[in-house]
Amino acid sequence: MRDHLWLTIALAAAITYLTRVAGFALGARTIPPLVQRFLRFVPIAAFASLTAPGLSAGGETLPRLLAAVAGAVAVLRFGRLWLCILVGMTVYWLARLIG
Amino acid sequence: MVTGEGDESGAIGKPTLQEIRRGAVALLPLWLGIIPFAAAYALLARTSGLSPAQTVALSLFVFAGSAQLAFVRVGQENAGIFSLLLTVLLLNLRHVLYALSIDRHLPRRPRPPRPVLAHFLTDEAYGMSIRAFMDGKGSAGFLFGAGLSLFVCFNLATLGGTLLGGVLPDTGGFGLEMVFPLSFLALLLPLLRSRLDVAVALGAGAAAVALSRVTSGGVTVLATTIVGGSIGAFLMERRLPG
Numbered sequence: 001m002r003d004h005l006w007l008t009i010a011l012a013a014a015i016t017y018l019t020r021v022a023g024f025a026l027g028a029r030t031i032p033p034l035v036q037r038f039l040r041f042v043p044i045a046a047f048a049s050l051t052a053p054g055l056s057a058g059g060e061t062l063p064r065l066l067a068a069v070a071g072a073v074a075v076l077r078f079g080r081l082w083l084c085i086l087v088g089m090t091v092y093w094l095a096r097l098i099g
Numbered sequence: 100m101v102t103g104e105g106d107e108s109g110a111i112g113k114p115t116l117q118e119i120r121r122g123a124v125a126l127l128p129l130w131l132g133i134i135p136f137a138a139a140y141a142l143l144a145r146t147s148g149l150s151p152a153q154t155v156a157l158s159l160f161v162f163a164g165s166a167q168l169a170f171v172r173v174g175q176e177n178a179g180i181f182s183l184l185l186t187v188l189l190l191n192l193r194h195v196l197y198a199l200s201i202d203r204h205l206p207r208r209p210r211p212p213r214p215v216l217a218h219f220l221t222d223e224a225y226g227m228s229i230r231a232f233m234d235g236k237g238s239a240g241f242l243f244g245a246g247l248s249l250f251v252c253f254n255l256a257t258l259g260g261t262l263l264g265g266v267l268p269d270t271g272g273f274g275l276e277m278v279f280p281l282s283f284l285a286l287l288l289p290l291l292r293s294r295l296d297v298a299v300a301l302g303a304g305a306a307a308v309a310l311s312r313v314t315s316g317g318v319t320v321l322a323t324t325i326v327g328g329s330i331g332a333f334l335m336e337r338r339l340p341g
Contacts, residue, residue, distance in 0.1 A: 005153060008180050012170060012187045013160035019191040021217040023198025031203070037332035042200040043229050044296055045303035045327030046193070047287035049320045050222055052304035053311035054280030067277060068284055075285040081227075082128035084285035085278055089131075092277050 063095035115240055122244025125227050126252075132278030133223075133249060134256040135270045136164060141260025142267075144171045151261045158257035162218065162250060165317045166190045190317030196324055197225040201242065204232040211239035219246025222320070223279075226286045233290070295334055303327035 031039070055064045071088030075081065137158065144154040149171065157167045166187045173183045197220055205211055216239065224246040231237035260267065291297050303323040310319040 004180060005149070005174075008174075008183060009153060009156055009160070009170075011180070011184055012157070012166065015184055015188050016161050016163050016166060016191045016194075017218060019188065019194040020198060020220045021214060023195040023200075024202050024213040024217055026195070027199050027202025027205075031199075034332060034336070036203075037335050038328040039196075039200050039203065040335075041296075041299050041328040041331035042196050042324055043226070043233075044287065044290050044300050045324040045331070046196070046222075046320055047226060047283045047290070048300040048304040048327070049307035049323040050226075050283040050316075051280045051287060052307045053316070053319065054277065056308055057311075058274070060274075064277065064280075067281065071281045071284055072288055075288055079289070081125075081282060081285040085128050085131065085281050088281040088284075089277060092274065096274070 060096065060099075063092050063099060066095045067092035118238045118240025119244035119247070121236075122224075122228065122231075122241035122246075123248035124244075125231070125241070126223060126245045126248040129223055129249070129278060129282055130252045132275050132282075133252045135273075135275045137253045137256035138260035138267055139271065140164065140167055140171070141257045142264060143168070145261060145264060147171045147174060149174070154261045155254070155257055158254050161187075162253065163187075163191055163221070163317075164253075165315055169315065189321070190315055193222075193317055193321040193324060194220055196321070196328075197222075197229075201225060201229050201232070204229070204237055205239050205242075211243075216243055216246065219243065219250055221246065221249055223249055223282070226283060230286050230289075295331060298334075299327045299331040302330065 051068075055061070055068050058064070067088040070091040071084040074087040075084035140158070141154050144157065144167070145151070149157075157170060161167055161170070169186045169190055170183065173186055198217065201220075202213070205213070219242075224242065227245045228237055228242040231241050287300060291300055303326070306323045306326065307319050310322060314322075
């Protein structure tokens, strides 16, 4: 691979772009009802998968879970994403300091 | 709006500068996590033997954090090109689902330039934009702005990490990567409007925790989203309590 690094980078870029553009190309077709129902759950399942592993990582599950609970309360109460980050990170750092 | 099947498509105007700015601003809080991530990637890429130009090129043209990290790690092991490219493909396949999911909300006319939007599609831009669409505030311009915001931040931080290298403070101990799960938690919670939604989220989350111990993030999201989405669609069809 060392000898063909630029070629490999170009191929990786092409493959990544294809994965990004393919869904848009498929989306132009008529989507069957079953697939539409499937797509309804895509954000929910994807967001859950992008959240859960990060909360149990790094051998500090408790501070991360506390941060998630505090962030959840903040976003459900005020509906602002940045507030979830602000409150969550503050609690996370405090919990790490104390623990 | 969650149950809407792209019915708001016609209401969305063409991307205006204002829409683009809204998307870009919406992504600003995530810069806190993106900057250290991209800078750390650049350092890793440089120490693994990539040239400065190659380090920057990966961020510009691949623009997918997990695939770039895999590229650097697999490259260190001097594995074959084929296995490396297969890894890149698997890590990025989830984008197909994202594009399918968001395409239903984009207007048919005037048709936004999907080939351009595609390059800027990331977990974060997808997440912010699909939520905006569900809340009735989405647009092609918003999607582009959110994607561009991440792209600019990611590439500036890559450039910084590449040029400054070891001069940068090591932020690894601050746990700034926590910004990402917190962001997706904030995107997720308002979507949970039925028992079925909650069941799909809990199932996908639990499966993701288990899977993440044996595989990378991109593959985990792909697998759990396919399984979670299928189970959700199946149960919805059966009209079980939801």
